[in-house]
Amino acid sequence: MNMKLIDCCNHNLQTFGVVCGHLKTSGKNLGFHEEEAEDQRKPDAWCNDCHERWQFMNQSEIEREQWEEICDFKVVCGVCYEKIKEENQTVNNFDIEVLPVEKIENQLSRQEYSTMAAEYFPIWVPDLYVGMISTLETQIISIESKLLNVEEALKVNLSRDKTEEWIFATSTGEDYWTFDREQNIIYYERLGDEFVTKKMNIHFDQWLQLCFVLQKLDRIQEKYLVTIALKKALQQSFSIINPVLVDHFKNII
């Protein structure tokens, strides 16, 4: 690997990183938000103010360029980078904690059914799902998860040839989620022309926990750039739900 080096007046030849002008020139405790580097050099980093400013400046290419201009990124050597990091890093608290299932149940939108249409579900779909879905509306929990109510689930599944799996949710796009006869949850993710399937060893309650974490992630991503710290916090939430999710969703952001 051919690594580019720079000549720092204090530390001689070093790898380099890029930090916003505020971090380079002023103060301490400005916050330190780090993005993963593309190659072997140190990543880009910016201060709290630049981090907050992003949410008002990410709607167009022009705005994003203006954001970069205000950030006024500067190249620093790897040793200087670590020193700036140490002096400015503050604790990041991300709101992506895993909710207990009882709390999630309170947050789901409900609807009343006059008949027990869930009786038409196959006997092998999990009881937990049947019990919950019989009072729920169709609802988008996150970009990846739109839970189907009883009527929609029946409509989608009864028109399918494939009867050994039951679709219980879709995404806001073309992806979807099924139970197989062993009650595994399978995620069908549309990639190009085909669907890639991921068999998750999780139960329906864990699936709900996952979707509520993803919902919080959607909200964070509307406002902020993805940082290394956010990725770590997310992996931690996944592993609390079930360690298998860490691997399944390692590239989600």
Ligand SMILES: [Zn+2]
């Ligand atoms: Zn800054």
Ligand SMILES: [Zn+2]
């Ligand atoms: Zn240096």
